[in-house]
Amino acid sequence: MCNTAAPHTVAGSRETSTWPTPVTEPTPPVRPVRTTVRSTGVVVPRRDTESQAFDERTEYSDVLLHSLMRAQFGLTLGFIALAVGLLISLPLVVSLVPSLADKRVFGLPLTLAVLGIAVYPVLVAIAIAYVRLAERTERHFRDLVEKL
Amino acid sequence: MTVAPLALAAIIVVTLITMIVGALGIRVARTPDDFMVAARAVPPFRNAAAISGEYLSAASFLGVAGLILKDGLGMLWYPVGYAAGYLMLLLLVAAPLRRFGAYTIPDFAEGRLGEPRLRKVATAFVLVIGWFYLLPQLKGAGLTLNVLLGTPYWVGVGVLAIVVTSNIAAGGMKGVTFVQALQYWIKLVAIAVPAVVLLAVVGGVHRQALTRPAPPVFATQTTVHVQTSVDINVIAPVTVTAHGTIEGVKVDGPLNLVPGKYEVKDGAVLVFPAGAATPHATGLPILDGKSWVSPFVDAGHRGAHPLAATYSLIVATFLGTLGLPHILVRFYTNQDGRAARRTTIIVLMLLGGFYVFPAVFAVLGRLRDPSLYLTGQTDSVVLVLPHALIGGIGGSVLGALVAAGAFAAFLSTSSGLLVSVAGAMAHDLMRGGVRTFRKCAVVAGAVGLVAGLQVQSFDLNMLVGWCFAIAASTFCPLLVLGIWWRRLTWVGAIAGLVLGGCTSSVAIILTMAGVGQRGWPEVLLGQPAIWTVPLAFLAMIMVSRATPSYLPTDLESKLLQLHLPEALRPRHPSFGET
Numbered sequence: 001m002c003n004t005a006a007p008h009t010v011a012g013s014r015e016t017s018t019w020p021t022p023v024t025e026p027t028p029p030v031r032p033v034r035t036t037v038r039s040t041g042v043v044v045p046r047r048d049t050e051s052q053a054f055d056e057r058t059e060y061s062d063v064l065l066h067s068l069m070r071a072q073f074g075l076t077l078g079f080i081a082l083a084v085g086l087l088i089s090l091p092l093v094v095s096l097v098p099s100l101a102d103k104r105v106f107g108l109p110l111t112l113a114v115l116g117i118a119v120y121p122v123l124v125a126i127a128i129a130y131v132r133l134a135e136r137t138e139r140h141f142r143d144l145v146e147k148l
Numbered sequence: 149m150t151v152a153p154l155a156l157a158a159i160i161v162v163t164l165i166t167m168i169v170g171a172l173g174i175r176v177a178r179t180p181d182d183f184m185v186a187a188r189a190v191p192p193f194r195n196a197a198a199i200s201g202e203y204l205s206a207a208s209f210l211g212v213a214g215l216i217l218k219d220g221l222g223m224l225w226y227p228v229g230y231a232a233g234y235l236m237l238l239l240l241v242a243a244p245l246r247r248f249g250a251y252t253i254p255d256f257a258e259g260r261l262g263e264p265r266l267r268k269v270a271t272a273f274v275l276v277i278g279w280f281y282l283l284p285q286l287k288g289a290g291l292t293l294n295v296l297l298g299t300p301y302w303v304g305v306g307v308l309a310i311v312v313t314s315n316i317a318a319g320g321m322k323g324v325t326f327v328q329a330l331q332y333w334i335k336l337v338a339i340a341v342p343a344v345v346l347l348a349v350v351g352g353v354h355r356q357a358l359t360r361p362a363p364p365v366f367a368t369q370t371t372v373h374v375q376t377s378v379d380i381n382v383i384a385p386v387t388v389t390a391h392g393t394i395e396g397v398k399v400d401g402p403l404n405l406v407p408g409k410y411e412v413k414d415g416a417v418l419v420f421p422a423g424a425a426t427p428h429a430t431g432l433p434i435l436d437g438k439s440w441v442s443p444f445v446d447a448g449h450r451g452a453h454p455l456a457a458t459y460s461l462i463v464a465t466f467l468g469t470l471g472l473p474h475i476l477v478r479f480y481t482n483q484d485g486r487a488a489r490r491t492t493i494i495v496l497m498l499l500g501g502f503y504v505f506p507a508v509f510a511v512l513g514r515l516r517d518p519s520l521y522l523t524g525q526t527d528s529v530v531l532v533l534p535h536a537l538i539g540g541i542g543g544s545v546l547g548a549l550v551a552a553g554a555f556a557a558f559l560s561t562s563s564g565l566l567v568s569v570a571g572a573m574a575h576d577l578m579r580g581g582v583r584t585f586r587k588c589a590v591v592a593g594a595v596g597l598v599a600g601l602q603v604q605s606f607d608l609n610m611l612v613g614w615c616f617a618i619a620a621s622t623f624c625p626l627l628v629l630g631i632w633w634r635r636l637t638w639v640g641a642i643a644g645l646v647l648g649g650c651t652s653s654v655a656i657i658l659t660m661a662g663v664g665q666r667g668w669p670e671v672l673l674g675q676p677a678i679w680t681v682p683l684a685f686l687a688m689i690m691v692s693r694a695t696p697s698y699l700p701t702d703l704e705s706k707l708l709q710l711h712l713p714e715a716l717r718p719r720h721p722s723f724g725e726t
Contacts, residue, residue: 054708054716062704069711073632076239083235084466087228091458094443101442102359109358109441115224116507120500123235127493130239134489138713145716 054145068141075137079130086122090114154544155296158552162334166559167315192487196494199478201331203230203495204502205281205561206288209335209554211608212503214527216510217520218432220440225458226609227503229465231496233616237470238492243485244631244710251480253473253623254576260630260710262700263638271576273622273649274473277615278569279596281474284611285562286600291608292554295528296547298375305600312562313593316570317586331560336502338553342534342546343508350516350537357515360437363428364518366420372519374416380522382407383434384425392416418522429524440514456678457671461613464677468616471623474568484714509533527608530554566592606660613675614656621648621680625688631710633689637699640692648684652676 054061094100105113208230215223250256253274258267286305293304363383374392382405390399393413409430412418420426428434444454445461469475482488513520513529517536520526531554534546570589574580578588603611622645629636629644655676658664664673672679700706 054712054718061708065704065708065711069632069707072711076632079239080236083232083239084462087232088459088462090443091455095455102438104359109221111221111224111441111443112358112507112511115221115228115443117504119228120231120496120503123231124493124496124500127235127238127496131489131493134243135486138715142713142715 064141064145068137071137071141072134075130075133079126083123083126087119152297154548155551158548159293159296159555162552162555163311163559166556166563167311192482192491193494195481195487196491196498197330197332198481199475199491200495200498200502201333201335202478202560202564203234203475203499204332204335204557205612206285206554206557207608207612208502208506209339209557210288210291210527210530211284211612213506213509213513213530215607215609216507217513217529218526219446220435220442221507221510222442222444222446222454222458223609224443224507225445225461226465226613227506229462229616230469231499231503232462232466233469234492234496234499236466237475237479238489238496241470241476241627241631242479242488242492245476245627246479246482246488247485247712247714248706248710252477252572252576253471253626254572256630257626257638257641260700260706261636261638261641263698266638266641267576269642269645270623270626271572273618273645274572274576275569276649276653277471277473277619277622278565278572279592279599280615280618281472281612282562282565282569282596283600283603283606284608284615285558285565286596287603287606287611288554288608289558290600290604291527292531292551292558295525295531296551301604302601305597308558308562309593309597309600312559312566313589316563316566317589317593331556332498332502334556335553336498338549338556339502339505339530342530342550343505345542345546346512346534346537347508350512358437358511359441362425362436363434364426364514364521366422366424366426366518367516368422370420370422370517370519372418372420372522374412374418374523375414376523376525377412377414378522378524379409379411379430380427381409381430381434382427386420386424386427388421388424389419390416392418426518426521428521432521432524432526452667453671457675460671460675460678463681464613464617464620464675467620467624467677467681469619470627471619472616473572473619473623474564477568478564486714506530512537566596610674614652614659617656617675617677617680618649618652620677621652621684624681625684629685629688629692633692634703634707635692635696635699636688637692637695639695639698640688640690643691644684644688647687648680651683652680655680 054064101110103110108116208227212223212227215226245256248256248259250259254267254270257270258264286308289308290301290304293299293307294301384407386405388403388405389401390403391401392399392415394403394416395411405427410427442454443458445458446454479488479491482491509530513526513533517533519536520529520532525532531547531550534550535543537543538546566589569592570585573588573592574585578584580588625644625648626641630641655673659673664670
């Protein structure tokens with residue numbers, strides 16, 4: 001089966017290889033209902049990189065992981081701020097300038113043009129931008145780890 | 149109603165297809181592993197279509213247009229919220245949740261925080277949310293059959309409950325899964341084609357009239373058939389030609405109506421001249437053009453705090469999607485974290501492609517056939533408008549198409565919900581097998597049926613909005629904190645779930661019971677998300693900080709499982725002791 005780690009030279013390392021255990025205890029498939037399936041968390045592990053930085057858990061890998069989490073969460077927060085900021089500004093602006101609600105865009109009332117149509121391409125664009133950046137963050141992380 | 153036979157045929161066809169495919173599904177011996185393997189091979193586009201198809205329920209299909217017609221364009225915040233909720237799902241939970249590998253939220257809760265009691269609490273809320281989400285589907289079925297076929301409300305509720313329960317108890321869920329990808333296209337066609345045809349045929353819509361500072365008027369001479377007794381508010385003096393019983397007096401000819409309330413018995417026929425102001429059923433807000441186009445939720449009648457009401461709805465819908473248990477289960481069919489993200493982009497496109505159409509019905513209904521304001525049946529605008537504005541066989545065909553789409557919506561969403569609820573009952577609460585599942589399906593269906601009969605008077609989207617509020621106050625904090633915050637403990641999780649879940653549920657029950665009709669109580673109880681969600685987050689955070697000894701062992705491994713990209717995972721993971 002698998003490797004148990006040889007002791008690492010990094011201080012404070014642990015000895016055993018402790019890749020996460022399965023999410024829940026594996027049980028045999030009981031019935032043809034798709035509600036709960038016990039499975040491991042790892043799907044078809046395929047590796048594009050030679051790095052072994054995460055084969056074992058060390059303080060080092062912990063630090064790396066936390067930096068990745070921070071980066072991803074920062075990205076998420078930024079995009080939430082963008083999306084929510086854009087959307088909640090409409091009621092806010094209209095409550096401050098009520099006459100805006102009567103304005104027309106291509107003959108349609110403002111509310112219809114913005115909330116009925118324009119908002120959807122905007123949501124999609126934000127989603128695409130986020131996924132690109134999230135994947136780029138992961139790529140950078142992988143490059144970083146590979147160099148170590 | 150000449151649309152009735154065609155619509156009935158369409159509904160029967162859709163139901164039969166679902167049941168037959170479901171029955172066929174049994175023959176294909178699928179174990180959970182088969183399903184898993186197949187699921188991993190499903191390409192993102194088909195996955196996205198399946199997810200979108202299941203997501204678009206009765207509320208989206210029927211409810212949005214009806215709500216906009218009744219309460220104004222501000223109600224567009226519902227569909228916007230439903231779609232934006234998916235964006236939040238993408239930003240906050242999509243990839244990590246998929247990488248973690250848990251199949252349901254209770255799975256995630258126990259796996260991440262390591263406590264079986266937490267699983268039970270989570271399961272309880274899965275049941276609450278699932279059942280709650282069933283209510284608008286059942287109401288939608290009752291409404292649809294009532295409007296199209298004239299059957300009493302309980303007939304539609306009963307038919308849907310029985311069809312879905314028997315389909316699932318007989319093991320037919322796999323079949324429904326089989327056609328999931330088609331569901332989206334069926335629903336899209338069913339709403340888009342009539343909308344486009346209506347726009348083309350009825351066309352030349354005087355869009356200026358939308359913002360007229362006056363209530364809606366009949367564009368042409370209109371004959372209104374009152375099928376259910378209704379009390380109406382006449383807004384402006386009008387001379388109608390009436391045949392029927394009004395205010396207890398039998399009338400047969402011209403009748404002068406002055407502003408005021410009138411009781412109109414069922415069976416009455418009223419003919420209004422072109423340009424006459426439309427009387428509204430009492431209980432409907434009378435909105436002039438300016439109020440109707442306002443971007444606030446609840447703009448017209450009682451809107452004491454429009455900004456707060458709008459923001460509360462935004463909180464509920466934006467944060468509720470990722471807490472809906474039946475949605476997340478569907479999400480698991482993605483291949484890995486990266487595919488999960490990409491699938492969500494496609495889902496957003498598909499949802500957007502759908503949600504541009506309901507408003508068409510509302511706008512055309514208001515401008516060209518406001519008789520629904522009089523009968524009070526604004527919820528049925530999608531069903532009746534094609535036939536009302538386009539006469540003859542074309543209108544009937546379109547009406548039947550819409551009926552088919554509506555029933556497809558009810559069937560697919562209800563099936564998914566019932567499987568979710570019955571599965572949670574059978575597996576997470578009772579630890580049973582197939583037999584237990586089937587009994588649970590029947591019990592769950594029966595409870596749903598009884599509950600569905602009680603909700604005739606509630607807006608479809610309000611029911612869904614409440615469901616989102618509960619999801620946003622329970623599972624949203626659990627997932628967000630579980631994925632991104634290291635210090636969450638199971639004690640804190642239970643505290644947050646219970647506090648958020650109970651406060652939102654109580655607020656909703658009070659609203660359903662009629663408490664809080666105006667002012668701040670109406671806003672804060674009617675859509676409690678704006679205060680229950682922060683409360684739940686606070687509770688989880690504070691209680692977790694107070695119970696650091698209850699942190700899960702092997703925390704770092706769990707975080708690795710959540711966040712480590714696929715490419716960096718070891719080739720041969722070991723499942724050694726910890």
